[in-house]
Amino acid sequence: MISRGQVTIKDLAEELGISPSTVSKALKNHPDISQETRKKVNDLAKLWNYYPNPIALSLRNSRTKTIGLIIPEIVHHFFSSVISGIEDVAYDAGYNVMIYQSNESFNRELIAVQALLNSRVEGILISLSKETRNFDHLRNVLDHGVPVGMFDRVCDEIETDKVTVDDYQGAYSAVSHLIRTGCRRIAHLSGPPGLPIADFRRGGYLDALRDNNLEINRDLIIYCDNFKQALIRTKQLMNLSEPPDAFFTVNEFTATGVVKSLYDLKIKIPEEVSVFAFSNGLITQVTNPALSTVDQHAYQIGQTSAQLLLDRLLNQQITRPFIHQVIKTELIIRESTRF
Amino acid sequence: MISRGQVTIKDLAEELGISPSTVSKALKNHPDISQETRKKVNDLAKLWNYYPNPIALSLRNSRTKTIGLIIPEIVHHFFSSVISGIEDVAYDAGYNVMIYQSNESFNRELIAVQALLNSRVEGILISLSKETRNFDHLRNVLDHGVPVGMFDRVCDEIETDKVTVDDYQGAYSAVSHLIRTGCRRIAHLSGPPGLPIADFRRGGYLDALRDNNLEINRDLIIYCDNFKQALIRTKQLMNLSEPPDAFFTVNEFTATGVVKSLYDLKIKIPEEVSVFAFSNGLITQVTNPALSTVDQHAYQIGQTSAQLLLDRLLNQQITRPFIHQVIKTELIIRESTRF
Numbered sequence: 001m002i003s004r005g006q007v008t009i010k011d012l013a014e015e016l017g018i019s020p021s022t023v024s025k026a027l028k029n030h031p032d033i034s035q036e037t038r039k040k041v042n043d044l045a046k047l048w049n050y051y052p053n054p055i056a057l058s059l060r061n062s063r064t065k066t067i068g069l070i071i072p073e074i075v076h077h078f079f080s081s082v083i084s085g086i087e088d089v090a091y092d093a094g095y096n097v098m099i100y101q102s103n104e105s106f107n108r109e110l111i112a113v114q115a116l117l118n119s120r121v122e123g124i125l126i127s128l129s130k131e132t133r134n135f136d137h138l139r140n141v142l143d144h145g146v147p148v149g150m151f152d153r154v155c156d157e158i159e160t161d162k163v164t165v166d167d168y169q170g171a172y173s174a175v176s177h178l179i180r181t182g183c184r185r186i187a188h189l190s191g192p193p194g195l196p197i198a199d200f201r202r203g204g205y206l207d208a209l210r211d212n213n214l215e216i217n218r219d220l221i222i223y224c225d226n227f228k229q230a231l232i233r234t235k236q237l238m239n240l241s242e243p244p245d246a247f248f249t250v251n252e253f254t255a256t257g258v259v260k261s262l263y264d265l266k267i268k269i270p271e272e273v274s275v276f277a278f279s280n281g282l283i284t285q286v287t288n289p290a291l292s293t294v295d296q297h298a299y300q301i302g303q304t305s306a307q308l309l310l311d312r313l314l315n316q317q318i319t320r321p322f323i324h325q326v327i328k329t330e331l332i333i334r335e336s337t338r339f
Numbered sequence: 340m341i342s343r344g345q346v347t348i349k350d351l352a353e354e355l356g357i358s359p360s361t362v363s364k365a366l367k368n369h370p371d372i373s374q375e376t377r378k379k380v381n382d383l384a385k386l387w388n389y390y391p392n393p394i395a396l397s398l399r400n401s402r403t404k405t406i407g408l409i410i411p412e413i414v415h416h417f418f419s420s421v422i423s424g425i426e427d428v429a430y431d432a433g434y435n436v437m438i439y440q441s442n443e444s445f446n447r448e449l450i451a452v453q454a455l456l457n458s459r460v461e462g463i464l465i466s467l468s469k470e471t472r473n474f475d476h477l478r479n480v481l482d483h484g485v486p487v488g489m490f491d492r493v494c495d496e497i498e499t500d501k502v503t504v505d506d507y508q509g510a511y512s513a514v515s516h517l518i519r520t521g522c523r524r525i526a527h528l529s530g531p532p533g534l535p536i537a538d539f540r541r542g543g544y545l546d547a548l549r550d551n552n553l554e555i556n557r558d559l560i561i562y563c564d565n566f567k568q569a570l571i572r573t574k575q576l577m578n579l580s581e582p583p584d585a586f587f588t589v590n591e592f593t594a595t596g597v598v599k600s601l602y603d604l605k606i607k608i609p610e611e612v613s614v615f616a617f618s619n620g621l622i623t624q625v626t627n628p629a630l631s632t633v634d635q636h637a638y639q640i641g642q643t644s645a646q647l648l649l650d651r652l653l654n655q656q657i658t659r660p661f662i663h664q665v666i667k668t669e670l671i672i673r674e675s676t677r678f
Binding site: 046066074080083084091096097098106108117118131253257260282283286288290 | 381384385403405413414416419420422423427430435436437438439440442445446447449454455457458566592595596598599602621622624625626627647
């Protein structure tokens, strides 16, 4: 029996009959070490409650092996999935991920960037807050030689690796599906104008109507992007002399509000009105009926963003051209749309 | 017109006719400065895109004004609300919040603690991963003179400030409500044995049955704590020769699975079967019918945790006795239970 807090890398090495440096690499999931050995070492380390001495580690390593991550709002299922994708790739490569939430505030985004620089992160991944219109804080990061990657909410003003969702195509496909299944008066509950992801989704909606020779009715396009507003706005729209026969919403929360509101009005989904959401969080599965939606592959966005950044950190390929990767969306057809 | 990146505290001070030090304090939301002046300064700073120079700041401050936060899973609405509560209190006091997700892994929790120490955070708030059974990493933090606060998932082994939910009482009240409204065969979809919050909730369920002289039926107590399992387990339970007339679930995801499953079985909620959830995320509002649930006041848990920690950091009251604050739960009665 090993006494508390005294397990060392040497103890693990002796027990397993391998060298301390192999144990050390295995604990860091270093690719040089076979999967089998890594598992053996990590299992024993867990069993014996081995833990590294943080202070010793910090003195030994000059590199922090840390990626900084700034996201607008943790509460969104989309962003928590992105985080998981980033973390899984980063931890596999021996990096940890320090997270800041800007909470959609430009000021908190500035504080986060500064705090990450102070912590000497090796790179920063960011999805911009809704308020961010000035990008000097990111230029400042790049000026310090720290690579930046942007995802989902990106900007044209900064040249760097970017990973975005094919918002336009996702919206176009969703609305085309509604038209194909017989819907003719399709309402759009949209995000605020000027926010690129909202603009692209609105663009996809409009073009799908145009390409199918359907009239664009401005009364059916409403700026409304949350559950509570959707409860009210849906009732108003259904009170029009010619109410919509379908809703396409900018995100999943708004769609759940539409479903709830139609349920209260005793309007049948999808027989009388179809509903198409955007984003594939758990919340889209729990409504009755379950929501058809556009899957953005959030986890993959996270993975790709982390991979592009680690490329630069691990291979020092600081000179490779910037990559803008667009992740294709996918329609998930459930019960809220007709066949 | 001010050119890009050149706005200084002096510029703001001159424009507003106040001293640079007042501007500086107002930007940090220092309590010495009136609400009105803080707003005036911050509005202008935003309008002019003023931003502090991170490097200069880092040189000027010897204290990092950073709180480290470790949470098990960001995807839970409960935890994202706790984060908001912590952040709002911290930012008001001029502190920022660095977040790590342990993802329920003991190993990632160790890495997070180490990374936070390396970043010289002034204090750490933590909710333990499901795997954590050894607490040396937290003893190590305390040994370095860095205060630790625990919330929700706490342990007896570490003496420190703690904030928990009154899980037992919440469960007891919810089940008592079900009994009062005529339910007699109440199933419990429970969390894993050994996880304190699950044990407390199961305890509250059992005692409410006992105190109301209802038989405890082991067939109606199932270990099942997520949406997908709940879909299957609910069908199995409803196939019993004497099916339950109510469900009390350990969390909100499980409850949404029950509702979905009953909907598929065309069983009416609450006329035939009542459903009571635990935790008050948005997801409990979007089901049809909306779920009655136990509100844990997650935001308040965050606020209280941050306040207790800041107490120690700002007033250096390191010697005050440790406080264990229990936040009272509250029943939210919606449409999934009878009146």
